[in-house]
């Protein structure tokens with residue numbers, strides 16, 4: 007193996023095989039099999055670097071890794087199994103299931119997303135959904151059954167409107183709000199809620215919602231060329247509004263993904279400069295709101311009587327560490343907060359993992375659903391659409407009354423009433 011390739015996996019050589027990472031790993035907890043543990047995955051990568059395995063053999067063995075990064079937080083010597091698995095995937099990408107490709111075609115087009123979103127609304131409103139879910143018809147076609155089960159419950163509260171009302175003179179800050187594609191399709195209340203919250207802080211908001219997908223699924227499955235193509239498409243959309251002071255993402259996985267653009271495009275002659283400008287302007291919505299929102303709450307504001315708990319997106323909590331801000335926000339705006347037991351654990355969504363490995367994903371999700379019930383919260387809040395879809399599908403299957411909300415909705419809903 008050439009030196010550059012060997013260096014990619016050098017981090018694996020730090021592993022002392024202590025096993026501290028094992029209980030943190032969702033696939034190991036469910037499968038109880040060393041091959042599907044961080045330590046096992048590191049051994050596979052070391053075997054690849056010794057040429058005892060081919061990249062395809064190693065890639066196949068590593069494909070069950072959710073890239074949740076819980077092992078990064080657990081490892082005492084700094085081994086990064088998820089990052090190493092991604093390096094292998096860049097050589098041997100994971101094939102996307104048909105459903106995942108179909109979803110990407112839809113979410114990558116503004117027009118198709120609008121049509122699909124309207125169709126979902128019609129379907130939720132029709133008696134067809136109740137009938138199909140009550141019957142076993144969909145089970146004849148398992149992939150369709152999986153996709154249908156992800157459609158959230160019908161809600162009666164109106165979709166908030168976002169009306170840019172900030173005059174150019176009054177606005178101190180200009181921000182681009184990058185709207186996640188899965189949220190645009192399944193959670194139409196997220197983008198207007200986030201935009202309204204930012205506007206409360208005297209921020210002039212421009213919605214960035216016509217670019218399609220930021221490339222997260224391609225980045226996580228090792229399809230580098232497709233990821234770079236999506237990154238360039240997002241940056242093309244950004245070029246027209248590049249004078250904004252900051253870029254905010256309404257969805258956690260998009261934030262993690264777009265932060266990687268500067269590095270991924272650093273040698274791209276046409277896009278390196280704009281990728282750097284873009285990445286430098288990215289700010290966390292949670293941090294921004296946690297700083298600004300308490301200062302603009304109406305006098306005497308009291309949060310509604312509701313018990314809420316917060317689900318952390320894995321890559322955000324283990325990579326960026328923004329844990330306290332959403333909790334502070336929920337406490338002062340949305341209700342009484344209870345901590346989610348075993349909150350450092352993955353919910354099993356993992357982007358298209360829930361479509362690729364539905365059984366494994368469901369088994370991982372069981373513990374998350376149990377933790378939600380243990381918290382006794384009436385509402386579970388999160389910032390990542392994929393996690394919310396997966397959790398709500400599980401709660402609906404159980405016929406649970408627990409509500410699922412995105413953080414932006416959970417904050418804007420009570421404030422809009424005030």
Ligand code: SF4
Nearest residue numbers: 021022024025027081
């Ligand atoms: S990856 Fe880290 S925690 Fe896991 S066995 Fe190796 S050294 Fe120990």
Ligand code: SF4
Nearest residue numbers: 031071072074075077
């Ligand atoms: S990233 Fe998650 S699933 Fe993959 S090895 Fe680490 S803990 Fe296990």
